[in-house]
């Protein structure tokens with residue numbers, strides 16, 4: 588609202604528009620407003636405005652209230668309170684113009700008007716009218732004695748310029764809000780897209796692309812740090828006779844089974860192991876700082892975790908087992924070769940009866 592009171596402790600509009608102490612000083616020096624204007628503004632308040640603020644505003648308020656667009660001010664802020672605020676602001680003319688609070692009040696007022704979609708020129712008008720009132724009142728008081736009058740007129744012009752400048756700045760705030768809102772939406776969209784491109788929607792595990800990217804990164808890391816001290820193991824696991832589950836209970840139940848299996852694999856592994864859905868009913872686990880013996884133990888734990896109890900899906904109890912192949916990264920080996928060896932070990936587990944772990948030879 589025009590001239591409404593404000594909370595001196597917070598200056599959010601100043602902050603949003605970058606009006607820190609340095610920028611405030613820049614603005615004041617641009618307008619050549621200095622210490623001497625404090626004293627002049629003081630004299631204007633005490634010698635010209637004091638006791639006459641109502642009358643001075645009254646002189647032009649009726650005409651102002653007839654301007655096109657005033658009804659918008661009336662609707663948004665109320666004509667009476669707008670007038671009262673104008674009078675209060677006149678009483679405080681130029682008071683503490685070099686403080687953050689002064690800037691904040693004008694910026695906040697302008698932002699409120701801009702948000703109410705009231706045109707900037709309509710808010711500029713009371714400042715121009717205030718300027719006119721004061722020039723008239725000063726001319727009357729000093730009887731047009733130019734040399735005495737000039738410093739006062741000069742202060743009135745500069746302080747009005749400051750108010751107009753701050754008003755125009757404050758009008759930018761809704762635009763910034765909008766930009767910030769758009770940025771927020773963009774961030775959310777990016778986040779959503781990133782999730783969609785890296786997460787398997789059914790199980791919440793990494794999808795194939797993300798899994799491959801992470802595997803590549805971990806292999807490079809293991810290479811940099813040395814295979815000996817940083818062994819890397821990979822498990823390829825595949826549900827046994829999953830086609831039968833789909834055929835018996837339907838594809839939707841099959842999907843839920845896959846989701847439950849993913850959950851049990853997660854519980855059987857460590858927080859820092861990487862788990863991904865490799866394809867239909869195949870899961871891959873990448874384990875850093877894990878040698879073949881430990882890799883095998885974790886694969887065993889996964890197998891037992893899945894087998895230990897049937898999955899309750901809808902009204903069915905569905906037993907599921909996994910076949911798993913484990914391979915450890917060899918010196919100079921790439922991800923394709925590592926995956927192939929783990930896959931071959933997994934097929935070996937299938938061939939030799941399923942529901943078991945086979946370890947690929949590391950030599």
Ligand SMILES: Nc1nc2c(ncn2[C@@H]2O[C@H](COP(=O)(O)OP(=O)(O)OP(=O)(O)O)[C@@H](O)[C@H]2O)c(=O)[nH]1
Pocket residue numbers: 825826827828829830831833837838839840841842845866867868937941
């Ligand atoms: N419900 C569901 N089924 C899938 C999905 N992806 C693959 N499948 C099914 O998984 C089954 C895999 O069957 P097969 O490759 O013959 O293997 P299996 O029946 O598990 O037998 P073994 O692997 O030899 O033990 C097929 O019926 C696929 O349609 C999926 O996302 N959801």
